[in-house]
Amino acid sequence: MSKASLNVLLVSASLFADKGNSRALATSFLSALEASGQPFQLTHHDLVERDLPHLDGVEMQAWMTPADERSAEQRKLAALSDGFLAELREADLLVVAAPLYNLGLPTQMKAWFDRVLRAGETFRYTEMGPSGLLEGKQALVLAARGGMYAGSELDSQTPHLKSMLGLMGITEQHFIYAEGLNMGDEQKVGALSEARTNIANYVDAL
């Protein structure tokens, strides 16, 4: 276990706020990290709580305008994505507490990715295709799902997350699933317990 302070950035987006299963997994992770004695700093955004809006053209145009030419409104708009980018650059570990909604990510979480996946900032286009600009980070995805999808063709969320993280250069990725959470109490209790064991093992290996 490294003793240098770990900078953790947690993004969550459950419609059930702190009662959500993905938030429960994130809480288990933070408790395990605390218990491990690893010093860490945490930045947490609950993207539903802050009602993160969809990215629109006016906001995107603000990023594309050189900083010294931005209007007051553009400066305010650009500050949102620039702030998320600065946090991500500083993070050692990105924790994504990911509910599965309609086979994908919550729309507010997609809106966060839309603001950090910026060409010229977190990746760049080259003759060989896109290349990630973030280095030395890892991501932990804590996925909560009503049904069972991991490892099957129906799991469209995992490849989407892998591609978005990989595009930015975050190639060290760990996925922990709690699945079948809407398939009866026994299944739910077992899945959450297995996920907690996997979280504890992940923290041990940090």
Ligand SMILES: Cc1cc2nc3c(=O)[nH]c(=O)nc-3n(C[C@H](O)[C@H](O)[C@H](O)COP(=O)(O)O)c2cc1C
């Ligand atoms: C709007 C909505 C859509 C959902 N869509 C799916 C789905 O496509 N597949 C699935 O397995 N579970 C689905 N579920 C169940 C969630 O994956 C499950 O409730 C899980 O616990 C979500 O994480 P959370 O509790 O942190 O919000 C859905 C739940 C909601 C509220």
